[in-house]
Amino acid sequence: MESEFQVQCPFCGEIIWMEFYPQDGASQETVIDCEVCCNPIQYSIEFLRDGEIRLRAERAQ
C-alpha cells in the first residue's frame, strides 16, 4: 500500500509529501510545522477498511 501522501499546506499552499503507515493505527493525528512557512499543520489520517484513505491538513490551534 502507498505510504506517501500529498497534502497542501493550509497556510501557504505548499505541496508537502507525508508518510503514514496503516500499521501505526487506523486513525492517526499529528502536528508538524510546515517546512516552508513554519506554521503548525494538524494532520489527521484515517485508513478505511476498503483501502480508502481520508487525509486532512488543517491549521493547528
Ligand SMILES: [Zn+2]
Ligand atoms: Zn506552509
